[in-house]
Amino acid sequence: MHTIWRVVREPPLLWRAWEGEIVLYNDASGDTHHLDPLAAEIFEILLERPAGVEELAELAAQALGVEITTDMRDTVAGIVTRFQGHGLIEPVQE
Amino acid sequence: MTHLRTPIRDLIDEIARLYAGHPVSTAETFADFHVSIAPPMRLRRWFRPKAQFLVDGIEPFNALPLDQALPMFEWGLNWCVANYANHFLILHAAVIEKGGRAAIMPGAPGSGKSTLAAGLAHRGWRLLSDELTLISLGDGRSIFGLARPVSLKNESIDVMRRFAAAATMSRVVHDTVKGSVALLKPPADSIARVAEPALPAWIVFPKYLSGLPALLEPKPKAAIMIEMAKNAFNYSVHGARGFAILADIVDACACYKFTYADLNEAVEIFDRLEPRH
Numbered sequence: 354m355h356t357i358w359r360v361v362r363e364p365p366l367l368w369r370a371w372e373g374e375i376v377l378y379n380d381a382s383g384d385t386h387h388l389d390p391l392a393a394e395i396f397e398i399l400l401e402r403p404a405g406v407e408e409l410a411e412l413a414a415q416a417l418g419v420e421i422t423t424d425m426r427d428t429v430a431g432i433v434t435r436f437q438g439h440g441l442i443e444p445v446q447e
Numbered sequence: 448m449t450h451l452r453t454p455i456r457d458l459i460d461e462i463a464r465l466y467a468g469h470p471v472s473t474a475e476t477f478a479d480f481h482v483s484i485a486p487p488m489r490l491r492r493w494f495r496p497k498a499q500f501l502v503d504g505i506e507p508f509n510a511l512p513l514d515q516a517l518p519m520f521e522w523g524l525n526w527c528v529a530n531y532a533n534h535f536l537i538l539h540a541a542v543i544e545k546g547g548r549a550a551i552m553p554g555a556p557g558s559g560k561s562t563l564a565a566g567l568a569h570r571g572w573r574l575l576s577d578e579l580t581l582i583s584l585g586d587g588r589s590i591f592g593l594a595r596p597v598s599l600k601n602e603s604i605d606v607m608r609r610f611a612a613a614a615t616m617s618r619v620v621h622d623t624v625k626g627s628v629a630l631l632k633p634p635a636d637s638i639a640r641v642a643e644p645a646l647p648a649w650i651v652f653p654k655y656l657s658g659l660p661a662l663l664e665p666k667p668k669a670a671i672m673i674e675m676a677k678n679a680f681n682y683s684v685h686g687a688r689g690f691a692i693l694a695d696i697v698d699a700c701a702c703y704k705f706t707y708a709d710l711n712e713a714v715e716i717f718d719r720l721e722p723r724h
Contacts, residue, residue, distance in 0.1 A: 367687055369694040374669035378690035383683050385690065387673045 357445040358433060359403040360396070366441060368396070381440055391417065392432050396441070403445045406430045449524060450478035454485055455498060458516040461617050465596045465630055468638040480527045484516055502527050511623075518620055518628045521598055528579055528593070529680040535581040535591070536692050537680040542580040542592055543572040548648035548722045549590045551580050551700070553678040556625070559655030559707070562603040565631050566710035567717055569611040574637040575645065582647075584685070587692040588699075589644035594637045596630035604629045610710050647696045648722035650675070652704045661712035663705045671702045 360366060361381075368377040375393040377386045388396055394413045398404055404412070410429040414421040436442040453459060480502050487499040487510050496513040499506060500523040507526050511519050529537055540553035541564035550572075554560035561577040568574035575592020583589040596617070599607055604619060604627060615632035650671055651663075675693050676682050682689045701722070707713040 364687075367690050367694075369672065369698070371668035371672070371697070374667065376669050376672040376694070378687060380687045383686065385673065385676045385682075387669055 355405050355407075357403045357405050358399060358409075358437070358442045359445050360399045361441060361443050370397075377441065379440060384439060386439060386441070391428065392435075395429060395432055396436070399436075399442060406433050409433065448472070448476075448478045449480045449482055449527075451520075452481075452483045452485075453516070455513070455516050457514075458484060458498075458520065461517045461630075462520070464615060465617060465632045467632075468635055469594070469641070480524070480531070482520070482523065482527070484520055484523075486513065515620055515623050517617055517630065518598065518623055518625075521596065521630060524595070525578055528581075532581065533681055533684055534584055536584060536682070536685055536689055538580040538582070538675065539578070539678045539680060540580040541577045542575040542590055542645075543567050544575055544590075544645035545572050547645055549575065549645035550649040550651055550717065550720065551590070551647060551696075552651050552653050553580075553674060554653055557600075557655075558653055559603075560653050561597050561599060562606060562655065562710070563653050563705075563707065563713055565597040565599065565603075565607050566610055567714060568597075568634055568637055569614060570714045570718075572717065573640060573645075574633045579680075582692060582696070583644070584688065584692070587688075587695055588646055590647055591644050592637075592641065594633050594641040596632055598625075599629050599631055601626045606710065607631055647700050649720055650697065650700045650702045654704070654706045655708065656706045657708050659706060659708055661705070661707040661709065661716050663703050663716050666702045666704045668697050668702055672697045 364380040366377055366379055368375050373390040373393060375388040375396055377388060391413060394416050395409050398409055398412050406429055410421055410426045413429060414425060483501040484498050486496055497510040498513045498516040498519060499510040500519050538553060540551050541560040542549050542551050543564055552560045564574060564577040574594060577597040581591040617630040619627050619629045621627045672694060
């Protein structure tokens, strides 16, 4: 099934962007995360609107000015899995 | 304010020398910490004399040989501040000031932050602390220090003897868990201005590297933020507020990594630092 993801809303995440990277604080877990430029791009896309892995990979590739490849799709899927594991995103309820 | 009770004459004499200039009260008034350093009440005290650190009746770590009472006092006070002063966000970092602007210098043990802080404090910078940076939760910006003695380890002891020959230093205590340790009294100006806060302007991660010229290089802010969070004793206690304070400080500061071998070169470079705002 094609899952659509969004950034968790409660408690709201705190983040700060510097030079294309993001540091993010999750008050639910107390954890602080360092997002590299690709993860930061995906996070920023999800802040704007919910999206699935395929769309995230396309939008991130566009934003970073790189070709989309299978490797990149896998990397994005891994980032989404990591985000979910850390409680940063949640599936959108249809 | 710390209330200390000890029968150890050598410790009393060393504290009197190293803390001269700090306000002293002999009255039984309010104190943040009630500390006792004394031989433990056990039979073996007669065979291998030890000293036991107690704060408000709690023994945070095991007794140490009696001749380590002075470094134990300093380590114990650090423990007290790091664990109880939660009205501050507390970083494991040295901090120095010039012109009202603070340079925060986080670093692991052995990174050279204490030596660097001590050296700069003896060349025109004000020492707030070689170990604990206290950030006010009130405005989230003002940084306070305690102007306590600098803990020098191993080779740093002779380095500072040469660099600040007139400075007051304790006797050297050998064979501690950190090697040989001596405590260096801060300059009088640092002690006199201990209550004066400073605003953050620079974050510098120092690293002593023998035989290389001093080098100050920009360090990415996201990496700095992560390191600052790791170096905060009570970041998790303050949660979202702690994150916001640290992020604001990283925003406000110029961020660097700094390698050095020679204190004179280090002073030259620090004296050229310009605040961002």
